[in-house]
Amino acid sequence: MNLQSMTGFARATADHAGAALAWEVKSVNGKSAEVRPRLPQGLERLEPSVRVSVQKRFSRGSFQATLTVGRTGAAQAQPVVNEAFLKDLAGLAQRLQEQFGTNPASADGLLALRGVLEVPEAAESEEERTLFDAAVLSCLDQALAGLEQARKEEGEALGRVLLGHLDTIEALTLRAEADPSRDPASIRARLAEQVRLLMDASAGLDEARLHQEAAFLATKADIREEIDRLKTHVASARALLGTGGAVGRKLDFLAQEFNRESNTLCSKSNAATVTAIGLELKAVVDQFREQVQNLE
Numbered sequence: 001m002n003l004q005s006m007t008g009f010a011r012a013t014a015d016h017a018g019a020a021l022a023w024e025v026k027s028v029n030g031k032s033a034e035v036r037p038r039l040p041q042g043l044e045r046l047e048p049s050v051r052v053s054v055q056k057r058f059s060r061g062s063f064q065a066t067l068t069v070g071r072t073g074a075a076q077a078q079p080v081v082n083e084a085f086l087k088d089l090a091g092l093a094q095r096l097q098e099q100f101g102t103n104p105a106s107a108d109g110l111l112a113l114r115g116v117l118e119v120p121e122a123a124e125s126e127e128e129r130t131l132f133d134a135a136v137l138s139c140l141d142q143a144l145a146g147l148e149q150a151r152k153e154e155g156e157a158l159g160r161v162l163l164g165h166l167d168t169i170e171a172l173t174l175r176a177e178a179d180p181s182r183d184p185a186s187i188r189a190r191l192a193e194q195v196r197l198l199m200d201a202s203a204g205l206d207e208a209r210l211h212q213e214a215a216f217l218a219t220k221a222d223i224r225e226e227i228d229r230l231k232t233h234v235a236s237a238r239a240l241l242g243t244g245g246a247v248g249r250k251l252d253f254l255a256q257e258f259n260r261e262s263n264t265l266c267s268k269s270n271a272a273t274v275t276a277i278g279l280e281l282k283a284v285v286d287q288f289r290e291q292v293q294n295l296e
Contacts, residue, residue: 002244
């Protein structure tokens with residue numbers, strides 16, 4: 001099987017010209033490939049490339065890609081204090097303390113406020129920016145490769161679970177097919193008994209017409225078509241799982257068909273044993289469909 005789950009997580013790191021790069025990518029279920037990049041301020045230019053990189057690898061899932069960039073060694077810029085802004089904030093804190101009795105402002109609290117500490121960005125040439133962007137996207141590719149592997153591993157596990165559900169659906173279908181209540185002799189005996197009871201209850205009934213109506217109802221109650229379709233759907237689902245790839249939508253459609261046939265089998269059943277099998281089928285089909293929702 002070559003299946004992918006739509007859930008997974010991966011992380012990749014790299015160093016480039018004194019910058020420590022780290023990507024974290026994760027995905028959950030989604031109808032299409034929806035990408036939400038989270039990039040540091042000033043790197044918004046990379047958003048289109050991030051989306052393209054994700055959508056080239058994956059066809060379905062809701063993706064979040066988060067980049068952090070740190071500076072290392074001599075390349076690490078020294079922060080600069082905006083003293084005028086800090087002075088204004090300290091004055092405001094003092095007035096609030098005098099008027100409303102608030103706690104005095106601490107130095108670390110003031111320095112943590114946005115805009116007090118500024119890290120100047122070093123000027124970079126066009127060539128340096130191009131090389132930096134290439135390094136960031138290369139690191140992203142490593143993270144996406146890890147995410148793809150994680151999704152494949154979970155997809156393989158999901159495939160085994162789904163095959164187990166298909167085995168159960170097939171076994172229940174064969175049980176319904178072989179149920180003694182579907183034996184022609186059993187059906188005739190049951191119909192004959194029902195006709196006899198009705199004739200005993202009312203002597204004015206037309207016995208021939210009654211037999212015709214009973215035979216018609218028995219034909220309507222026959223579940224041969226439902227059994228045949230269930231067998232066909234099981235074979236189709238196994239073939240899809242064996243083929244692999246992005247088969248989640250097709251398997252979801254088959255899950256709906258399984259559910260439809262199970263419901264019809266229950267509604268047409270004229271024996272408690274077959275009804276019980278139909279209810280078991282519905283439970284397994286629900287489990288099958290729930291797991292299918294996780295496949296790409």
